[in-house]
Amino acid sequence: MLEIEIDGKQLQVPDGSTVMEAASQVGAYVPHFCYHKKLSIAANCRMCLVQVEKAPKPLPACATPVTNGMKVWTHSEQAVKAQKGVMEFLLINHPLDCPICDQGGECQLQDLSVGYGGVQSRYEEEKRVVGNKDLGPLVSTDMTRCINCTRCVRFTTEIAGLMELGQAFRGEHAEIMPFVEKTIDSELSGNIIDLCPVGALTSKPFRFGARAWEMSRRKSVSPHDSLGSNLVVQVKNDVVKRVLPLENDALNECWLSDKDRFSYEALNGEERLTRPQIKQGGKWIETDWQSALEYVANGLKSVRSEHGAEAIGALVSPHSTLEEMHLLQALVRGLGSDNIDFRLRQTDFSADARRAGAPWLGLNVAEIGSLDRLFIVGSFFRKDHPLVAQRVRQAVKRGLKVSVLNPVIDDWQFKVENKIQVKPSAIAGTLVGVAKALAQKTGQDLAEVFVSAAAGVEADAAALSVANSLASGRQVAVWIGNYAQQHADAASIEAIAQEIARLSKGRFGILGEAANSVGGYLAGSLPSKGGKNAAEMLKAPLKAYVLFGLDAELDTQAGQAAVDTLGKADTVIALSAFKSESALAYADVLLPIAPFTETAGIFVNAEGRAQAFYPVVKTAGEVRPGWKVLRVLGELLGLDGFDFDKVEDVRQIVLGAAQEVDRARLNNALTVDSFALGAAAQGVERVADIPIYAADPIARRSAPLQRTRDGQAPALRASASTVAKLGLEAGGTAKVKSATGAVTVPVVVDDGVVEGSICLAGAHADTSALGGLHGEVSVERV
Amino acid sequence: MSSQGIILSGLDGDRTWRLADYIKRGGYEALRKIIAEKISADDVIAEVKKSSLRGRGGAGFPTGLKWSFMPRAFPGAKYLACNSDEGEPGTFKDRDILRYNPHSVIEGMIIAGYAMGCERGYNYIHGEIFEVYSRFEEALQEAREAGLLGKNILGSDFSFDLFAHHGYGAYICGEETALLESIEGKKGQPRFKPPFPASFGLYGKPTTINNTETFASIPYIIREGGDAFLALGKPNNGGTKLFSVSGHVNKPGNYEIPLGTPFADLLEMAGGVRGGRKLKAVIPGGSSAPVLPASVMMDCTMDYDSISKAGSMLGSGAVIVMDESTCMVKALERLSYFYFEESCGQCTPCREGTGWLYRVVHRIENGLGRPDDLDLLNSVTANIMGRTICALGDAASMPVQSFIKHFGDEFAFHIEHKKCLVPQDVQREGSKIYVA
């Protein structure tokens, strides 16, 4: 520890602290622009100059290390003179037209210049003009305002992992820019808007949407991935204008993914469903809630009396609130059915009766920083979990060694030590090889149940290096990604991955797919007494379906086949925030429910943290919160457990009085009585990723996100040699056929895809005709 | 080129740069001595300290002391860098050293590598002298082939390799941390210090940077002893030094003379002021050093202490001579343009301030000056100095301050009369194409 005195206040700081860090501890504000606690130190703006005892000249607080016994004055005459001098320089070439700048009212330069700027500029030459850049659909530029603090450059390099911006030219001509005509394609790009201390980088979708002071700021929680990023939603006249990060060091830190930040555009979009509608004689008729709900209740009752309760089933989106999930399963079970599920893209449910609790990440997100070995199995990690990947990226810089097994090796913008790339059907077998090698390496026995499967497997070099890496770690984690969870061998993959975690004395975790993937288990929104799971419901037609918050063909593994099945039902009741062409075709009733911004609820994130949120705007049109709709419906159906007033009452049923997740309910243990490997597929296997902006109903309706590179329509990706072998042509088109359908898509060479397989995204209208995410396909050139 | 010294002495222009010639002049004897007598690294550094050699790159920092900052027991790689990025207006000595005596630099660097335990060195060569770079590469090849570079030098267990890195037009890369960034393949933007290169240098490893002439002085110090070197100059100002004399003299060129030689002698060596005109002003240490009026300069001796007492800096030893035909406003305008043009653009006061300085001087020169412009210039320089990441901010400010201090009347005349004090034809005559 070092002793330091700042503005007369004594304090102790850890070795290696800077004066800036010390100053912030005693609450002394040192003006600054380039300094940011999460970025490397550039010390280029020179705004943070302070007086230091015995130093002949003022020193930058951000870059000056504390030495023992140091005395610092942040607001002495010398310090303020220096700060004012720098401020004058910053302003000479900066436009002084704050009233027309989108940053007006929330500009650090504007704020500080009030305190530090002179009244009248002594600079009377012509001001510099810098050309704007096209950074893509999300970030708007006004580069003349740039003060060259390089925060944005450092962000792309250090946090997003790829240098997409640079400072080109030199001296007064220095300019921040992407490489000639390149846009910024990072899934974290929006953060540079927050980082920019002036109005040079602003939000393109928001541009001039409102002035900072006109909007109220309300807390919320992101409904997208399983991290549960904390949000500040900015609202004007009951319209969401902008979404910003709410700093939470345990989760999103001060960042947001672009999905978290820009999805809100869908909430104000054309496709919002705002009135209850009933289809009569093939025609949609708008109606009032009372009539709609009575119609639904009567429909469900008559299906039950004519076909039995088992003819009713419900599918609920894992992006729904905990309360909604609870009430929907209570409704289904109250009617006497056990057909309920939220695991819409899952294919293999054979682990169901064998789980000891709700599957979760196995550690807290904040603990990622202390891992030294990590094995990620079956994941499009960077796009599926952008901010978790960001944490891993930082941990890698501190020495974390990452191994990965996936049929597709994408660039995660951090160093991956060991890569195993195998065909989808070979994943489980390859993992057995890793486990076997690990057992040998560590002198442990492979669990009995895997021994016979292991007998036929030999670990190859890649598997051996993963085993060696894991064996040498002290803080090890093994994670199962979305892709592995959706895989046809999901249960086997999970079982053997757990064994690998056990053998490496590490922690096993599931990277949940959605905002409430853990919550779905806690709410019991899955069959428990032999009812049908999501896949079964979508295969054999039931008589009545309740769909809650999903686009059936995009949010399920069945794709178009789901729509076909639904088409055969007597009645389909869709509760949703949005309309869609296909819902208008297959549904009989459309009930407009509130998206997360218009309702209250809880998301339980991957680490098992229950985060409550409340409406930030009034519901649009006739929209009602889902939990209220379900309550009324339960009452209309005469069911027990639906007479409550507050959403908190529902919460209490699921979480108990503490309204927190009882940690004992989070448990990844899986009973494995038998284990056998399936046969390897012979033909071309399809690997389906779920593109980041296609993954849920809100994101896929955000126009700006759809205009990004990640929002492009899916293409068939395959290695150059596979493309050649299949007789395809890069840049050409291919027809891909599955057992149930065919699609025509462009062909892109991507050597990240394993030989002999193709990667073709799911969750997209262009590919849903294939009727499933996995399995063998045939491919031909068109 | 003329020499009373050690680096340029015995050279016959362009023909004697080869290894064989260098060896004839006693070259690599110092290195052989170290290897043969197994002189310890500490003793080498002690000898350099004794010589009182001060860095020839500009700051005049004692070389032996700098070498002793390198961590002894550092486990990984350590590096050495030679600063041949000579771009300071007026300085052209390192080019001649590399052209005519490249092996003196190579030998100096090998010895330095030995003394500091470095495994590799880079010589960063100014972009505009590609031909010199090519020759230096050839000299390196000669040394490598003679077993003077590479593994187990001269059969010892000491290994050291040396490479040339070619700049491509950026004055700022002469600043030592910008130079390191540039070797790392980035733009040459100086780093904030601390950490200093001795702890975090090239590729983040301990690194020492010295000027070409500094390294070229080392073989003599080891061969003849630190005392002998010191005795060539004067206390605290050991050795001989190269002075690049340019501007209004009859014989511009490099002169290697003992530190402490009167300026008047140097001027005479350089053939005196051109065309019999009167000396007006001298910039004694490269364009960043404050200008001194003739009267002050004529009383100085050419060494660090004397020039510093007179209010300027010996700097790199570039002596820019200006006679009475010089318009001081125009001279400053050109220098200010240079610093504006060469600012790396990283830190605010320099990026914004150098342009401001240039524009104000420019408008004075063009008859658009305003009465309070001199105050403005002084105030802007005060806001730049000491507040930038590297010393370029100071380097841009010192000429402005000193020109105004010593030739304020000329600036005032310009502002008032909207024209030069020195008539245009006199100026043109004084600076027309002149070849000695």
Place this chain on the structure above:
Amino acid sequence: MLSPESLKKIDREIAKYPPDQKQSASMSALRIAQEEKGWLSSETIEFVAKYLEMPAIAVYEVASFYNMYDLSPVGARKITVCTNLPCALSGGVHAADYIKKRLGIDFNETTSDGKFTLKEGECMGACGDAPVLLVNNHHMCSWMTEEKIDQLLEDLKK
């Protein structure tokens, strides 16, 4: 994209640096590429970036930072004259004026036949040889009197 000879030269530069520091060769790679291509187009820069496994913008930063790289086409002969103070005192500006007159172009212009581009240079570290100029970055000419300039332009036209 670049000739095998250029690539061989670049490989030789790469070998000067530690194995994990390929990007140290960015400056020389750009120089070699420019020698071959005449100037640095974005395609060339992108190629160099790929070759050295660097982000393209990082290479662009380098190409735009150092004066001697040309980011737009120049004449077959690029003449850069130093006009900095020490040179100016000994005829640097006169020499530049003379070349301007001879070629009928100003600084940063190219003759209509595409043969010559004229640039103003900063200190070349050769002030004692004033006037000095550089031809195509790599060849320095010293003591450039009007006669020598005439001769040079004659030679370069060939």
